[in-house]
Amino acid sequence: MAGISKTVAGALTIGIATSIYLYEALKLPFGSVAAPGMGFMPVLVALTVLALCLVLIGTEWLMASRSIPSSDQVKDLWEEEEEGESSGYQRPFMLVLTLLLYPWALTYLGFILSSIFLLYASLRIMSYRNWWISLAVAVVTTILANIIFSNWLGIYFPKGILG
Amino acid sequence: MEGLLHGFAVALTPVNLLFAFIGAFLGTLVGVLPGIGPIGSMALLLGVTYGLPPATALIMFAGIYYGSMYGGSTTSILVNIPGEASSVVTAIDGYKMARKGRAGAALFLAAIGSFVAGTIGLIILTFLAPKLAEVALKFGPPEYFAIAVFGLLVLSQLSGQGLLKSLLMVGVGLLLSTIGLDIITGRPRLTFGFVELQKGIDFVPMAMGLFGIAEVLQVAEEKLIEKKEIIKVKLRELLPNRVEFRRSLGPIFRASFLGFFTGLIPGPAAVISTFLSYTLERKISKYQKEFGHGAPEGVAGPEAANNAAAVGAFVPLLSLGIPFAPPTALLLSAMMIHGVTPGPLLIKEHPEIFWGVIASMYIGNFMLLVLNLPMVGLFVNVLRTPKNLLMPIILLLCVVGAFAVNNSVTDIWIMFIAGIAGYILRKWRFSVAPLVLALVIGPMLEDSLRQSLMLSGGKFNVFFASSISRSLFILAAAIILMPPVVKLLRTKLRGTSCSSM
Numbered sequence: 001m002a003g004i005s006k007t008v009a010g011a012l013t014i015g016i017a018t019s020i021y022l023y024e025a026l027k028l029p030f031g032s033v034a035a036p037g038m039g040f041m042p043v044l045v046a047l048t049v050l051a052l053c054l055v056l057i058g059t060e061w062l063m064a065s066r067s068i069p070s071s072d073q074v075k076d077l078w079e080e081e082e083e084g085e086s087s088g089y090q091r092p093f094m095l096v097l098t099l100l101l102y103p104w105a106l107t108y109l110g111f112i113l114s115s116i117f118l119l120y121a122s123l124r125i126m127s128y129r130n131w132w133i134s135l136a137v138a139v140v141t142t143i144l145a146n147i148i149f150s151n152w153l154g155i156y157f158p159k160g161i162l163g
Numbered sequence: 164m165e166g167l168l169h170g171f172a173v174a175l176t177p178v179n180l181l182f183a184f185i186g187a188f189l190g191t192l193v194g195v196l197p198g199i200g201p202i203g204s205m206a207l208l209l210g211v212t213y214g215l216p217p218a219t220a221l222i223m224f225a226g227i228y229y230g231s232m233y234g235g236s237t238t239s240i241l242v243n244i245p246g247e248a249s250s251v252v253t254a255i256d257g258y259k260m261a262r263k264g265r266a267g268a269a270l271f272l273a274a275i276g277s278f279v280a281g282t283i284g285l286i287i288l289t290f291l292a293p294k295l296a297e298v299a300l301k302f303g304p305p306e307y308f309a310i311a312v313f314g315l316l317v318l319s320q321l322s323g324q325g326l327l328k329s330l331l332m333v334g335v336g337l338l339l340s341t342i343g344l345d346i347i348t349g350r351p352r353l354t355f356g357f358v359e360l361q362k363g364i365d366f367v368p369m370a371m372g373l374f375g376i377a378e379v380l381q382v383a384e385e386k387l388i389e390k391k392e393i394i395k396v397k398l399r400e401l402l403p404n405r406v407e408f409r410r411s412l413g414p415i416f417r418a419s420f421l422g423f424f425t426g427l428i429p430g431p432a433a434v435i436s437t438f439l440s441y442t443l444e445r446k447i448s449k450y451q452k453e454f455g456h457g458a459p460e461g462v463a464g465p466e467a468a469n470n471a472a473a474v475g476a477f478v479p480l481l482s483l484g485i486p487f488a489p490p491t492a493l494l495l496s497a498m499m500i501h502g503v504t505p506g507p508l509l510i511k512e513h514p515e516i517f518w519g520v521i522a523s524m525y526i527g528n529f530m531l532l533v534l535n536l537p538m539v540g541l542f543v544n545v546l547r548t549p550k551n552l553l554m555p556i557i558l559l560l561c562v563v564g565a566f567a568v569n570n571s572v573t574d575i576w577i578m579f580i581a582g583i584a585g586y587i588l589r590k591w592r593f594s595v596a597p598l599v600l601a602l603v604i605g606p607m608l609e610d611s612l613r614q615s616l617m618l619s620g621g622k623f624n625v626f627f628a629s630s631i632s633r634s635l636f637i638l639a640a641a642i643i644l645m646p647p648v649v650k651l652l653r654t655k656l657r658g659t660s661c662s663s664m
Contacts, residue, residue, distance in 0.1 A: 007328065010591035014335060021338055024353055034621030038345035038352050041609040042338070049334035056327045091383040092586065099376070099579045102562070103572050118562070119555050126383055126551035141556060145563060154214065155567045 008060050015053035022046040094125045110160020111150070115142040166510070167289055170518025174526055179222050179519070182215070183527045186223035187534060190230020194247055195238055195542045196553070201231040201247075203375040203557070205493040206367045207564035209500060217501035218516045222523040224497050228490045229281060229473045229524065232433065233531045236273040236466050237542055241266060249433040249469040252441045256454065256461030263457050268403035272459055273466040274535050276415045280467035281528040283419035284426070284474030288481075289521055292510075295482035299507035302483075304618065305625050308611035309632030311604050313639040314479075314487055315597070318429040320642050324594040332588075336598040339364050340605025347613060359573040366496050366603050368565040368578035370489060373595040375561045376582020379554045381589065387551060401536055407459040414444045414464035422468035426475020429487035431596065436472040437465035474524065481517060482507060485604065489596055492603040500568075 004012075025046055031037025098121045105114035119138035128134050149155045173179060193204040205227050212220040235250030240257035253273060260269040302310075319329035342353045343363025354360040403411070418440040425436035444460040445451060454461055479485050484506030486492035498505045503513055510517045535542075565578040585595050619625035627633050 006591040007593075010328075010588065010593050011331065014331060018335075018338065021353065024355065025341075028352055032621065033616055033623075036613045036616055038348055038350065041612065042341045042353060045334055045337045045341070049331065049338060052327060052331045052334055056331060059327065085386045086384050087386040089384065092380045095380060095383050096583055099582070103575050103579070106562075106575065107572055115559055115562070119559055122379075122383075122555035122558055123551070126554060127387065128549070128551045128555070137552065138555075141559060145559060149563050149567070153567075155563065156570055157566070158572070 005060055005064065008057050011053040011056040011060075015050060015057075018046050018049045018053070022050070091125050095122060098122060098125070106158055106160070108160055110162045111157035112142055112146055112162055113160060115145065166293070166514060166518045167522060169514060170520075170522030171525075173218055173515045173519035174222065174523035179219050179523060180526065182219050182223040183226050183523045184530055184534075186226020187230040187233075187527045187530045189223075190227040190232075191234035191237075191531065191535060191538075191542060192545060193227065194231035194234020194236075194250075195545055196548075201228050202370055202489045202493060203378075203561070204231075205490065205497070206371045206375070207560050209367050209493065209497055209564065209568060212497070212501075217498070217503050217513070218519040220497055220501055221494065221503075221516060221520050222527075224494050225477075225520050225524055226527045228494070229470060229527065230531055232470045232473045233274065233277050233535055234542065235469075236277070236462075237270065237535070237539060240269045240273065240462070241539075247433075248431065249437055249472075250466075251434070252437040252465040253462055255441070256456070256458045259455070259457035260459065260462065265403075265407070265457065267401040268407050268459070269462050270539055271401045271403050271536065272407065272411050272463040274532055276411065276418070276463040276467035277470040278528055278532040279415050280419040280422055280471040281474055281531075282525070283416075284423040284471040285521065285524055285528065287423050288474055288477055288524075292478050292482045292517075292521070295478060296507040296510050299483050302507070302631070303629075304611040304614035305632050306629060306635075307485075307607060308615055308626060309635040310483060310485055311608040311611065313635040314429040314485060314604060315601055315608075316639045317642050318487065318597055318600060320430075320646070324592060326643065328593055329597045332593055332595065332597040333601040336601025337605045337608070339369070339598075340602045341609065346606055346610050359571070362569070364577060364602065365568060365574060366492065366599070367568045368574040369581045369602060370493065370599050371561045371565050372578040372581025372583075373585035373588075373599060374489075375557060376578060377585030377589055377595070379558050379561075380582065380586040382550050382554045387549075403459065410450070411459045411463035414440065414460045415467045417443065418464045418467035419471045422471030423475040425468070426472035427478055427487075429479075429600075432476060432488060433469040433472040436468035440464040440468035477520075477524075480505060481509060481520070484509070485607070486600065489599050492600055495603065 022043065025039055025042035028039030028042065029037035030039045030043060098118060102114060102118050105117055109117075116138045119141055120135055123134040123137060124131065128137070146157070150157050174183065189204060189208075190201060193201055205224050208223070208227075212223070215223075231247055232249060235245055235247030236253045236257065239245045239250040239254035240261050243254050243258040245251045245254050257269045257273065260266065315333045316330075319333055320326055340363075342360055343351065344361060345352050351361045418436070421440055421443065422433075422436040425439060426432045428435075441454075441461060441464060444464045445454045448454065448458070448460055450458055450460070473490075476486075476488050476491050479487050480491045480494060484495070484504070486495045495505055498516075503509070503516055561578060562575055565574045566572070568574055588595055615625050616623075627636065
């Protein structure tokens with residue numbers, strides 16, 4: 001994304017997703033101002049979001065041409081703490097892959113096996129000690145979670161192949 | 164007063180006392196730990212409180228929320244790591260005081276400031292919330308539409324990421340809120356062929372994803388760092404000296420009122436109140452030069468302000484049924500899950516909940532004071548837990564929390580996708596809080612808009628017919644337009660003074 005600021009990248013992505021949404025929303029009955037249909041609000045909001053995306057992209061480019069600092073630098077007041085030094089995107093990427101595998105594993109393998117896998121994989125990805133301590137932590141934590149949440153608090157987890 | 168006494172009767176039952184304590188304890192713990200905030204922990208516990216009576220569950224959630232405000236200060240003072248965004252300001256002078264050997268005094272001032280401000284805030288809440296609920300009974304769809312628009316616009320202005328970006332996130336939240344069954348016709352819409360989406364996108368997995376999972380991904384990206392030195396505090400060193408105590412009294416009382424009324428404003432009120440209190444105290448103090456070098460006013464004021472703001476945020480929730488911050492949005496979800504409709508009728512239909520929660524906050528506030536000071540050592544030790552152990556456990560707890568809401572794997576999918584989106588949005592410097600709040604307020608906004616238009620036969624002047632909605636729109640417009648107008652005037656004035664020279 002060289003040459004495109006983070007704000008523009010964000011606005012473009014949101015704009016594309018909103019266009020797909022708008023395409024679907026336009027299929028819904030719009031109604032009239034006196035009797036708004038179920039497409040009324042989705043269409044109006046989607047159009048507003050698209051307009052905002054355009055204004056944001058325009059503003060960013062205008063600021064770039066005048067060498068004014070981009071809004072990328074502005075602090076978010078809701079954020080809890082400052083970000084630390086980045087070690088690259090490899091670890092978050094591997095974690096994302098693990099997360100995407102988990103719901104499948106949960107359905108077929110059940111809570112205990114899939115959660116041991118999730119915990120073990122995430123502990124290893126985050127470089128926690130060595131492999132066998134990670135495995136022990138994963139097994140103990142999952143069993144404890146199962147006892148607390150399933151046996152005591154009555155949450156019905158998928159049992160999978162262990163069921 | 165009768166209502167409050169009834170509330171104390173509810174809150175003082177052994178079970179409710181126990182859950183108030185658990186809430187306050189957990190709140191302090193999550194306040195201490197950077198990463199998992201009150202939103203994450205409340206979302207996590209939402210699904211596991213089904214078996215509890217509604218009042219008990221809400222008492223615990225309220226405890227987590229205001230407990231986290233207490234906990235955040237401990238790490239700010241002792242380690243210079245704010246556990247919560249609302250404790251960032253405390254770190255400026257709090258850590259300096261700790262470096263000078265006054266850590267105990269700083270912790271005491273933060274705790275006593277939080278207690279006094281919390282209690283003052285509660286007294287105002289006790290009288291203000293029922294009055295506002297009475298007024299709100301007269302509200303129709305146009306007034307509710309005006310409140311929702313006012314809330315979202317003001318929140319966008321105050322989020323700190325720029326108005327356009329925040330408005331865009333509000334828009335995305337509103338788009339997501341329209342997915343599922345249409346409120347008026349009951350027919351499914353915008354589900355993109357996924358039957359699972361017919362029930363809509365639940366707020367809880369979204370909040371857990373955007374705040375919890377995104378944080379786990381962020382920590383995974385960061386380099387592991389050596390633990391910071393934690394300053395040790397002995398119990399006998401906790402009391403401040405007479406000068407420190409005297410200097411803190413004024414800031415605590417001022418911040419109590421300032422914080423409470425800031426809490427009524429949509430947005431990160433607790434954070435803003437700490438900045439306002441710090442700026443005010445620095446301006447009026449006789450010891451201006453000490454600010455930034457360990458001034459007790461810089462600890463007592465902001466800590467009092469954030470607690471009062473947390474209490475103030477309960478006013479719109481309890482009397483109007485509208486949350487103006489993500490933690491109160493979670494409280495709203497908790498109420499809905501337990502079959503309680505928040506809003507002006509809450510005080511009449513469920514007085515045990517309305518007054519029980521308020522009374523429990525008085526008790527919880529006292530519990531926190533007793534809990535925090537002697538247990539400082541224990542809470543700080545939690546910080547020694549390595550992040551690369553803590554985050555995978557948080558990940559598992561998020562999974563359990565998201566699944567428990569509807570016993571559905573779809574919610575885990577939603578949470579993970581929201582988490583990945585939240586991580587990317589953080590990288591792009593888009594704040595996710597406006598998105599989450601718009602997702603909660605969205606259905607009410609749409610419902611009130613469509614009802615208003617239908618009732619008025621499509622006339623837009625219905626939104627300006629009542630003085631309440633008119634005032635709210637004018638106020639929102641003023642808040643939105645003020646900063647650019649002031650900026651323009653400043654530039655013009657500067658230009659004039661330069662040309663006259």
